[in-house]
Amino acid sequence: MVDEERNVDTSKVEETASRMSESKKDEILSNFEEFKSYLHGKVQIGEKMGMSEETLAKTAEKVADYLANHEEPRNSEENLLKELWKVGEQEERHKLAHMLVKLVK
Template sequence: MEQNMNNTNGQAENVEQKLNNMGSEKKEEILSNFGEFKEYLSGKVSMGKKMGMGEEQLANTAQKVGDYLSTKEEPRNREEKLLQELWKVGTEEEKHKLSHMLVKLVG
């Protein structure tokens, strides 16, 4: 169990580090249009599946991305604003379910 927690923490740090290191121009390109965001997320989900990640692992990663975006980025469109508002009011369980739904949406 402790190894799983360490792996989860390491995964969260890795996700945040990658997002922090992404160039502002590339980040703006992805976040400026919800279709671009879905396409980007779809590519990452596809890559995760090829690496053998299951739906639960993909949802956990999507949740880390959601946590990052909700605290570090301003929404660039209505869809992102809605997701941010849902994220703010959701419990951890609801955020996790929303992450599953996002993986299904783009998968």
């Protein structure tokens, strides 16, 4: 997702997520607090790399899209997020991605 010049390529989110082992996905997604903790770590890394709030949100949007299309929710919080994602328009999804980034900071 990040090249040698530290540019972020959000088109690689799906490829990166699909390479993650099932046991690692289960570890992260089975508990919402664990999910938030995992995202917090990724947001911190992005901030240290100098990613803007907008870039973080665009990346979160790609991750949320991947999860909504490829993973079943493992708890009620993830189920709510998936339902909101499914009914939201593009602009609403983008705002939700911003809120997710704020939530895990």
